[in-house]
Amino acid sequence: MEPKMSATCACCGALLTGRYYTIPGNDACYCQTCIKTRPRCESCGVPLGSHHWKLHDGRLLCPQCHSTAIYDPAIALAVFQETVDGLVSHLGMRLNVGVAFRLVDAPTLHNLRQQSHRLPPGYSPGQDIRTLGLYVRNGHIRVIYMLYGLPRLTFRMTVAHEYAHAWQGEQCPLLENEVLREGFAEWVAFYHLLWLGATRAARRMLESFHPYRPALEHMFDLERKFGRAGLIDYLKRAE
Ligand SMILES: [Zn+2]
Ligand SMILES: [Zn+2]
Ligand SMILES: [Zn+2]
Secondary structure, three states: OOOOEEEEEOOOOEEEEEEEEOOOOOOOOHHHHHHHHEOOOOOOOOOOOOOOOOOOOOOOHHHHHHHHEEOHHHHHHHHHHHHHHHHHHHHEEEEEEEOEEEOHHHHHHHHHHHHHOOOOOOOOOOOOOOOOOEEEEEOEEEEEEEEOOOOOOHHHHHHHHHHHHHHHHHHHHOOHHHHHHHHHHHHHHHHHHHHOOOOOHHHHHHHHHOOOOHHHHHHHHHHHHHHHHHHHHHHHHHH
16 A cells, blocks of 8 residues: 555545555555545455445455355355366366365354464464464365355465465375475465466555465466476475
8 A cells, every 4th residue: 555646546546646545456546534434345445435245254345356255165165176277277287086175254263273273384372373274184174164255266366275284284294394395385375377368466465464375475486496397206306
């Protein structure tokens, strides 16, 4: 969010005479009052006007995010399967056992995350983490849980990330290193976005302040060294 100069506020329509603000990944401009006082879209962070959606678990969505959001479990399953098929075809990431899929709400996903005891690098227990998806392995049961109401591209990016963890569970038996685990999952999501033609969303992954970004950059270093197929082989042997 960076102050600039001129036009009208995309939220309240007020003339922007002084400072105005933008949200990363969005060209619209907002006044200081809207930025400071209005609730924000859970997904993209824009200030919300009266025209917005409230999901049953309390999350608020802007009209743009709502327009592609996935609410229906049958549609979610179909998009999940399309994503998995894409990862198999463009990165060769086939699973032998496979992984089940469930669409859940925010409190359910939060509880599952608490039980999984896995925290992203740089996070401490108790810190609030915005979880969009989660891979859980419990004995023979392997499941990817996804948050409902995610915009389609966010959904696909998150499925690709979690599917990479499912793949690691099968193909990288020794892998414990969190930087390699999360960096590779982000790398898979990045290439999936490029494969979909979503270059803007892929570029955002390289520009945003995300806790996994240094891990993703480490993957690009390894890719430059080993090549794409070589990186995947490297992961299989890594600890
Ligand atoms: Zn405004
Ligand atoms: Zn939004
Ligand atoms: Zn992850």
